[in-house]
Amino acid sequence: MILSVANKYEIQIGTISQANFDWLSSKNYAGWVLFADENTAELCLPRIEEFLPEDTPVIVVPEGELNKNLETCQDMWEDLFAAGVGRRWCAICLGGGVLEDMAGFVSSTYKRGIDFLQIPTTLLSMVDSSVGGKLGIDFNQVKNSIGVFNDPIAVWIDPVFLETLPLREIRSGYGEIIKHGLIADRDQWDKIKTITDLSTVDWETIIPSSVNIKREIVLEDPFEKGLRKALNFGHTIGHAIESYWLETDLRLFHGEAVAAGMIMESWLSTQLEALSSDELREITDYCLSMYGHQSIPEDSLPELLALMQQDKKNEDHRVNFTLLSAAGKARINATAEEELIVEAIR
Ligand code: NAD
Ligand code: ZN
Incomplete structure (x- = not known):
């Protein structure tokens, strides 16, 4: 399947050949x-190596957010x-969101x-980060605070790479698929809420519809x-939540933290928007069944609120939310009083 982004570049979903x-x-x-x-040099590169000239330079970087x-x-x-x-060279970026954000940024600024071309290898990068042109790195302890908007020449999404991806990483990427719906x-x-076992999902059908939602929004x-x-x-x-526990043993993966955030922000949506209590229950039950329960200690609340205040998306110092007016319908630029946010987190 081919999806086009404003005639600028194409997203291919299927076998890379x-x-x-x-x-x-x-x-x-x-x-x-x-x-x-x-990791992708070891586990993903062998799948495409035969298509590359033997003298292709390969630049391997350490994995993980701490190296972004x-x-x-x-x-x-x-x-x-x-x-x-x-x-006049082209860079092929083979990896998850960290590698792609960073290699895209490095390519966009080099000379x-x-x-550059994106070959995403995690579920998160397939459905989310490889589409939309946001590139960058973490700086001054703020995520993605240095970067550019720039499009790749193409995105090639091949679900085969998911075969080596640990289940916890798959579950993390799946959070964005829930969000898109x-x-x-x-x-x-x-469709999503009937899925109970991520090891049996037909990614060839779920990924295209999820990518398409992101594509339409960024277009x-x-x-x-x-x-x-x-x-x-x-x-x-x-x-x-992700930042608060980042450097501890309780560290949550991005999609796990977003799942907790979706439950809490859905509750806010019932208070401030028209999301029904039935829809809230459905969202909550589904996210809990997939991600389990994360209890938030009372003494973490002030710091969590401070972290939300720092969020770069805030204008005029008020915490800015995207809420739901119904399942399948977002409402941007909502704000909430601090007491209500605290109640949502509890
Ligand atoms: P990641 O790139 O760190 O990958 C997760 C882990 O999986 C890494 O250890 C990686 O080496 C390994 N891995 C990758 N592919 C593999 C495979 N096929 N088999 C086995 N292991 C594999 O993390 P991620 O979740 O893909 O991306 C998170 C990053 O994406 C964050 O930095 C976030 O800021 C960024 N992001 C960017 C955008 C955007 O619009 N640009 C959107 C969402 C997220
Ligand atoms: Zn996300």
Whole structure:
């Protein structure tokens, strides 16, 4: 399946084959360079290696969010220079959201920008981060605070890469699939809520509809001036929860924190918007069945509120939420009083 993003680039969902690389060859780049992290170099690269010229430079970076920083970028830029990569080269970015955000950013700034191609290898990067042109790194302890908007030349999504992805990472990415249904597509949500076992999901059908929801939103609002904020549902409280436990043993994966955030923000939606109590129950039961219960200790509340205040999406110091007016319908730019937020978290 091919989805087009405003005639700028195409998202292919299906098996990556020689035909993909024939297309890339037809673009007559001076060369290709491949970025991977230590895991995708080992587990994903072998699946496409046969399509690459033997002398393709491969730049491997350490995995994980803690390495999504300027030091890693500096190493990547140095490796590009060392490999003799020029302006007419193309970078192939093979990895999850961390690698793709960072390799896309490095490519977009190297010699004022070389073309890059995204091959997402986690569920989260397939349905979310590889679409929409947001690239960047963490800086000054703030996630994604340095970066650019820039589009890849193509996105190739091949669900085969999920075969080696740990189940907990799959569950994390699945949080964004739930979110896409809840903010924009009632039918998709109705389908999703019947899924109980993530090891038996037919990703070939779920991924395209989820990617399409994100694609349609970013097409209408590429620079997050309005509608794109719908994608923040579950993320205002979710990000605070994710940051609070980030460097502890209780660390939650992104989608797990977002699932908790979706439950709490759905409750807020019943208080401030028209979400019904039946819909709230359905969302809560489903997220709890997939993600379990995370109890929030009373003494973490002040810090969680402070983290929400810091959220870069806030204007005029009020905590900004995307809520639901119904399952499948988002309402952006909602604000809530502190007491209500505390009640939602409890
Ligand atoms: P990730 O890139 O850290 O990948 C998770 C782990 O899985 C890593 O250890 C990675 O090495 C490993 N891995 C990747 N593919 C694998 C495979 N096929 N088999 C086995 N292991 C594999 O994390 P993620 O969840 O993909 O992405 C999270 C990042 O995405 C965050 O930094 C977040 O800010 C970013 N993000 C960006 C956007 C955007 O619009 N740009 C949207 C959402 C999230
Ligand atoms: Zn997210």
